[in-house]
Amino acid sequence: MSAHEREEWRRVLPLAVRTSIPVLLGYVPLGIAFGLTLVAAGFPWWLSPIMGIFIFAGAAQFMAIGLMQQGTGILEIALFTLLMNARHIVYGLSMLVPFSKSGSWKPYLIFGLTDETYGLLTTVKPPQDVDGMKFYAAITMLNHLYWVVGCTVGAIVGSALTLDTTGLDFALTALFIVLLVEQIRSVRRFEPYVAALVSCVVALFVGPRNFLLVALALATGLLALLRPRIEKRETESKGAA
Amino acid sequence: MTNLRLTYLLLVVLVMTLATYFTRAMPFLFFSKRKPPAFLNYLQRLMPPVVMVVLVFASYKDIDFRAAPHGVPALIAGALTAGLHFWKRNTLLSIAGGTALYMVLIWLI
Secondary structure, X not given: OOHHHHHHHHHHHHHHHHHHHHHHHHHHHHHHHHHHHHHHOOOOOOHHHHHHHHOOOHHHHHHHHHHHHOOOOHHHHHHHHHHHHOHHHHHHHHHOOOOOOOHHHHHHHHHOOOHXXXXXXXXXXXXXXXXXXXXXXXXXXXXXXXXXXXHHXXXXXXXXXXXXXXXXXXXXXXXXXXXHHHHHHHOOOOHHHHHHHHHHHHHXXXXXXXXXXXXXXXXXXXXXXXXXXXXXXXXXXXXXX | OOHHHHHHHHHHHHHHHHHHHHHHHHHHHHHOOXXXXXXXXXXXXXXXXXXXXXXXXXXHXXXXXXXXXXXXXXXXXXXXXXXXXXXXXXXHHHHHHHHHHHHHHHHHO
16 A cells, blocks of 8 residues: 555545444444344354354344244345345445446445445535545445444353343434434425335335335335426426525 | 254355345446436435335334334334434434433333
8 A cells, every 4th residue: 555545544534433423323232232133043153243244234134033043945035135135226326426436446335335334425425635435435344344343242242141232223213213314404305205105104014024125116116106296396496596 | 053054054144145245236237337217317316215214114113003112112212313313413412312212211111
């Protein structure tokens, strides 16, 4: 690494640490909850950091505990993971342009595109005076680190003693609520929110087992139907402003 | 642990790693050379609010609202989180405040 490169990282890292603190607060408790659950389900502690390092997908990892306990077939687990993570396709679509100049970091940035990393990268803009890709990479690595630390600590603590951490997992719900409030502040149109809410209620009845996927598919369909209306309103408000 | 079980666990990690990476890499594989259609541009702009609503809803959907405590702790703590964030816009404060209140509430009720 050249001296210039090192200097750039030195400027990017403190910024990335500050930006990623909310994810630290969400991931460490959630990772701990995951490790505790995994060990309590009778699996060896080292499986927790391994899953955290390679899979890096909270919801899918939690789902896997139940599937592995029932000895579910490998192909079925692959299918469940695809369904559970299908929402990430949407994330990739909105990062096409921001990641287009990321060079050798691209495969890793794509790997680390979790719900929370996506939420951060779409909410925060990299500062003007630093390399945006290094900023993205630093945030992704930090989030990855928080997750692996949480998974490891939870599994080790879980195999050593029994703790009352009831309720700590609410941190993830709180994180999603915070990200939703941020969206409400930036996307000031009511249609996507109503479409999402309607889709959620319908998905509860139609496909509770694949809730995330069904709700997202319905909402995408609704947005497609609303497109002429939304784009017309957007041009009108732009004209007025 | 038997070798068979060890093999099973490692295979699970492998397929889940590949499946997860595939879902995250798919748009980059198909649309990095070609320009994505206008419809996709429209979707990617309006999907983040949708995804967040769905994720928040999903966090609440497994609560049994008919049995005590009727989801009250999660609803109150969620409202506090949102309220704090609209008011102060300090992510740390919002998450820590909401989670702490939730832990106290489920311990009390």
